[in-house]
Amino acid sequence: MELKMFLLVSGLLVGSLVALGGASGSPAKGCKDNKPPVIEKDCHEPAKNRTDKKENETVKKSFPVLSLDYENVRLPFEISLWVLMASLMKLGFHLMPRLSSIVPESCLLIVVGLLVGGLIKLVGEVPPVLESKIFFFYLLPPIILDAGYFLPIRQFTENLGTILMFAVVGTLWNAFFVGGLLYGVCQLQSANLGDVNLLSCLLFGSILSAVDPVAVLAVFEEIHINELLHILVFGESLLNDAVTVVLYHLFEEFSNANTITATDVFLGVVCFLVVSLGGIVVGAIYGILAAFTSRFTSHTRVIEPLFVFVYSYMAYLSAEVFHLSGIMALIACGAVMRPYVEANISHKSHTTIKYFLKMWSSVSDTLIFIFLGVSTVAGPHEWNWIFVGATLFFCLVARVLGVIGLTFVINKFRIVKLTSKDQFIIAYGGLRGAIAFSLVYLLSCDHFPRKNMFLTAIITVIFFTVFVQGMTIRPLVDLLAVKKKQETKRSINEEIHTQFLDHLLTGIEDICGHYGHHHWKDKLNRFNKKYVKKCLIAGERSKEPQLIAFYHKMEMKQAIELVESGGGSKLPSAMPSTVSMQNIQPKRSSQERALPQLSKAREEEIRKILRTNLQKTRQRLYSYNRHTLIADPYEDGWNEMLIRRKKMKDLEKKMNNYLTVPAPPSDSPSVARARLTSDPQVRGLKSATKNIPSIKVDFASPQNPESFSVEDEFRQKGSQPKESKEDDGGLTMKVPSPEKQKKDKTPDEEPQQRLMRCLSDPGPAAEEEDEDDPFLP
Amino acid sequence: MGSTNSTLLKIPNVEVLMQETGFSPAHIIRLHDRFKALDKEGRGHLCPQDFGAIKELAMNPIGDRIIGAFFSPGKETVDFDTFVKILAHFRPVDKDRPKELNSPEPINSRSNKLRFAFQLYDQDKDGKISRDELLQVLRAMLGMQVTEEQLESVADRTIQEADLDRDDAISFEEFRKSLEKINIDNLMSIRFLR
Numbered sequence: 001m002e003l004k005m006f007l008l009v010s011g012l013l014v015g016s017l018v019a020l021g022g023a024s025g026s027p028a029k030g031c032k033d034n035k036p037p038v039i040e041k042d043c044h045e046p047a048k049n050r051t052d053k054k055e056n057e058t059v060k061k062s063f064p065v066l067s068l069d070y071e072n073v074r075l076p077f078e079i080s081l082w083v084l085m086a087s088l089m090k091l092g093f094h095l096m097p098r099l100s101s102i103v104p105e106s107c108l109l110i111v112v113g114l115l116v117g118g119l120i121k122l123v124g125e126v127p128p129v130l131e132s133k134i135f136f137f138y139l140l141p142p143i144i145l146d147a148g149y150f151l152p153i154r155q156f157t158e159n160l161g162t163i164l165m166f167a168v169v170g171t172l173w174n175a176f177f178v179g180g181l182l183y184g185v186c187q188l189q190s191a192n193l194g195d196v197n198l199l200s201c202l203l204f205g206s207i208l209s210a211v212d213p214v215a216v217l218a219v220f221e222e223i224h225i226n227e228l229l230h231i232l233v234f235g236e237s238l239l240n241d242a243v244t245v246v247l248y249h250l251f252e253e254f255s256n257a258n259t260i261t262a263t264d265v266f267l268g269v270v271c272f273l274v275v276s277l278g279g280i281v282v283g284a285i286y287g288i289l290a291a292f293t294s295r296f297t298s299h300t301r302v303i304e305p306l307f308v309f310v311y312s313y314m315a316y317l318s319a320e321v322f323h324l325s326g327i328m329a330l331i332a333c334g335a336v337m338r339p340y341v342e343a344n345i346s347h348k349s350h351t352t353i354k355y356f357l358k359m360w361s362s363v364s365d366t367l368i369f370i371f372l373g374v375s376t377v378a379g380p381h382e383w384n385w386i387f388v389g390a391t392l393f394f395c396l397v398a399r400v401l402g403v404i405g406l407t408f409v410i411n412k413f414r415i416v417k418l419t420s421k422d423q424f425i426i427a428y429g430g431l432r433g434a435i436a437f438s439l440v441y442l443l444s445c446d447h448f449p450r451k452n453m454f455l456t457a458i459i460t461v462i463f464f465t466v467f468v469q470g471m472t473i474r475p476l477v478d479l480l481a482v483k484k485k486q487e488t489k490r491s492i493n494e495e496i497h498t499q500f501l502d503h504l505l506t507g508i509e510d511i512c513g514h515y516g517h518h519h520w521k522d523k524l525n526r527f528n529k530k531y532v533k534k535c536l537i538a539g540e541r542s543k544e545p546q547l548i549a550f551y552h553k554m555e556m557k558q559a560i561e562l563v564e565s566g567g568g569s570k571l572p573s574a575m576p577s578t579v580s581m582q583n584i585q586p587k588r589s590s591q592e593r594a595l596p597q598l599s600k601a602r603e604e605e606i607r608k609i610l611r612t613n614l615q616k617t618r619q620r621l622y623s624y625n626r627h628t629l630i631a632d633p634y635e636d637g638w639n640e641m642l643i644r645r646k647k648m649k650d651l652e653k654k655m656n657n658y659l660t661v662p663a664p665p666s667d668s669p670s671v672a673r674a675r676l677t678s679d680p681q682v683r684g685l686k687s688a689t690k691n692i693p694s695i696k697v698d699f700a701s702p703q704n705p706e707s708f709s710v711e712d713e714f715r716q717k718g719s720q721p722k723e724s725k726e727d728d729g730g731l732t733m734k735v736p737s738p739e740k741q742k743k744d745k746t747p748d749e750e751p752q753q754r755l756m757r758c759l760s761d762p763g764p765a766a767e768e769e770d771e772d773d774p775f776l777p
Numbered sequence: 778m779g780s781t782n783s784t785l786l787k788i789p790n791v792e793v794l795m796q797e798t799g800f801s802p803a804h805i806i807r808l809h810d811r812f813k814a815l816d817k818e819g820r821g822h823l824c825p826q827d828f829g830a831i832k833e834l835a836m837n838p839i840g841d842r843i844i845g846a847f848f849s850p851g852k853e854t855v856d857f858d859t860f861v862k863i864l865a866h867f868r869p870v871d872k873d874r875p876k877e878l879n880s881p882e883p884i885n886s887r888s889n890k891l892r893f894a895f896q897l898y899d900q901d902k903d904g905k906i907s908r909d910e911l912l913q914v915l916r917a918m919l920g921m922q923v924t925e926e927q928l929e930s931v932a933d934r935t936i937q938e939a940d941l942d943r944d945d946a947i948s949f950e951e952f953r954k955s956l957e958k959i960n961i962d963n964l965m966s967i968r969f970l971r
Contacts, residue, residue: 507843
């Protein structure tokens with residue numbers, strides 16, 4: 001049902017997009033001709049104005065109540081429409097569960113792009129093409145920043161050598177292999193490709209050789225392979241940007257010049273070092289600036305995420321100014337600033353950053369693939385079987401050979417070797433994407449007369465890798481039984497022991513006299529702790545060791561989870577505390593119990609506290625009248641709201657008062673007394689409350705105060721028929737029966753579940769009294 | 778090659794050593810050189826002061842434990858054999874070693890590596906890491922920056938997570954289980970000693 005509605009909406013949107021696209025079209029089309037008739041048809045007022053003006057200047061023209069002025073908002077309107085359509089498409093794919101498990105999202109989006117482009121072309125308009133400027137400045141940075149900010153640093157640095165080998169040597173090998181062989185093919189007489197010179201082929205090869213981070217992310221995110229392979233392929237796709245940039249500029253320059261000397265080659269190598277290292281340095285500088293700025297944001301928490309985004313974007317743009325590798329700058333910026341920024345910013349800002357980055361990168365990703373499809377339909381094509389076929393073939397072969405050859409060399413230096421399964425996945429995961437397309441698009445037609453053919457070839461390769469490889473990689477991963485990502489999070493044991501082992505290995509290395517990996521890591525950590533953290537992290541947290549920060553994070557996460565799930569009758573006090581959250585955690589050995597085990601006596605005491613306090617709240621609202629209590633406030637929504645508001649306030653107060661670990665019982669009566677002083681009725685219960693510890697019980701989550709009102713209502717309702725005396729007398733009478741019943745029923749989960757059930761059913765009737773009995777225990 | 782051979786001959790029981798530890802002759806020689814460099818007084822064995830002279834080791838939070846691991850209980854000195862055998866724990870694992878049924882497990886197997894690490898925690902050698910021992914390690918690693926209560930909460934939580942038989946201590950099996958996701962081969966190997 002919702003799928004049909006969704007299709008209808010999206011169909012309407014696409015239709016409007018096509019119409020608008022047609023109406024505004026490309027600048028060459030001369031859209032201005034179309035506009036006035038459209039306006040005049042729709043709106044009478046301007047016509048009237050014109051006629052009025054013609055007649056007499058002095059006649060006052062009538063005030064235009066409604067006018068159409070599309071030109072004004074054309075650009076933002078179209079952009080928003082595209083983004084909206086892209087997001088709706090993404091939504092739609094996930095509504096079709098079967099489809100999204102077979103076909104990766106990127107394929108579907110390209111198909112949608114093809115359809116939209118086809119539609120636009122049918123209408124007779126020129127479909128928009130993915131302009132390189134828009135791609136490189138607006139669509140690519142969010143994806144890269146998302147990747148760089150959340151880069152797993154430890155795995156990345158552990159495998160850095162391997163990643164660099166693949167990125168640099170692998171890309172170079174790919175470029176020259178493909179370029180050289182293509183030139184050989186072009187020399188064949190039959191191909192009619194004689195005018196493609198060596199440099200063009202090499203340039204084309206270098207553009208083609210780069211594995212694309214966008215495509216890799218899109219596909220690999222869905223297959224959940226193990227972290228090692230993920231970081232290898234993904235790291236390679238990120239770092240090969242420097243190589244691509246250098247090669248691209250190199251060959252572009254060379255195509256102007258006629259001779260290539262050894263100096264040029266040497267300068268090329270120097271250029272590569274400058275581009276990559278320069279990019280990293282620029283990124284690191286901005287990262288440190290961002291970290292330093294975040295130190296002072298404790299008073300303006302709201303704009304903290306903005307600093308992260310703007311500094312990163314500035315890093316990217318600054319690198320692009322000098323033709324350095326913008327991608328590497330962005331990664332370096334994100335990776336450098338993350339540990340310090342996260343120590344400084346508030347929890348909410350952290351969540352904001354995370355979700356904004358994911359959102360932007362998701363939208364960018366979708367738009368890129370859709371535009372790729374549209375551009376395929378739009379772009380001028382020149383199909384040449386031999387060239388395209390040869391390109392595809394050589395591309396695949398180069399990748400496989402490159403991976404095998406490099407792994408052979410790399411395995412000599414690795415402790416954990418790469419198996420052939422790993423090699424296969426690495427080779428298979430070498431997807432090409434929109435970066436290659438945009439780079440070809442940027443080529444100038446004068447120097448590269450066969451640009452259209454290049455475009456066609458590269459689109460073919462992209463389509464092949466994304467569709468064929470993207471679709472088949474998931475079943476292949478299952479078939480080959482490649483290790484998948486482990487979903488469990490790190491435990492504190494692992495953290496402690498990893499640190500311990502790090503120290504151990506550093507010590508052993510010192511004993512051996514060998515300055516290895518651990519030695520330098522240890523030195524870096526020490527430097528970091530001593531100088532850098534003091535500068536960049538605000539206040540006390542600069543001295544907090546990593547282990548404690550990790551511990552705090554874990555406890556906080558667990559506390560949030562606990563509160564959200566509504567469980568737990570014990571909450572530890574604010575740190576430091578001797579009661580670890582682990583105590584609260586449900587122990588799996590005790591089967592159904594979702595709440596921690598309490599002795600029955602304690603449970604009863606807790607319930608008594610709750611009952612008395614809540615009842616007191618209730619009675620503050622109403623003057624005691626047995627009869628009005630039967631006429632439940634649910635008849636009157638307004639009263640219900642009052643109750644709820646009251647509950648919320650009381651709940652807050654209670655939470656503040658009772659957030660302690662089980663204290664000696666001597667505390668409780670005084671506290672209970674303080675609360676209950678104004679209520680004479682409840683004094684009767686004082687003897688029962690003697691042994692109640694001052695434990696706060698939140699039966700339901702604090703965000704759900706209605707639970708209390710409902711529960712309270714139930715209790716009241718339940719007690720109605722039984723009581724013959726005062727209200728609280730009825731309550732005291734009620735007390736023994738739930739106790740008895742409680743002894744029969746052990747699980748604590750039931751009240752929890754019934755509470756939840758009752759929450760969805762706000763209108764209690766008198767018949768439900770029977771349910772109250774099990775409800776109470 | 779001649780000099781290396783002669784150096785090798787100077788070391789007693791070289792053949793047996795290489796067999797047990799799996800080190801190549803080149804490694805043995807390198808370690809022998811290092812041993813001699815540490816043994817400043819040329820006694821042929823090392824005492825704790827020689828280890829203490831290594832500057833970086835003094836800065837290591839668990840440096841004294843590491844030094845202690847070299848000295849078997851009761852002995853005051855470390856001879857070359859023991860030195861090499863302990864360092865053999867940190868050799869990268871040979872994946873393509875043929876599995877001989879009767880030979881003992883190689884020193885650098887995953888299990889032995891873990892056992893070595895476990896013994897560093899378990900100072901009183903009762904086979905379990907008690908809460909106090911864990912606290913000592915944490916105190917050593919985290920130093921003065923953390924309050925005692927925080928240390929205790931961390932220790933509590935650690936034990937609760939790992940302790941499966943609820944004896945409030947971590948046995949070797951529990952230790953091994955809590956680290957099953959970590960690639961010990963990678964984490965406890967030094968490439969230099971391949």
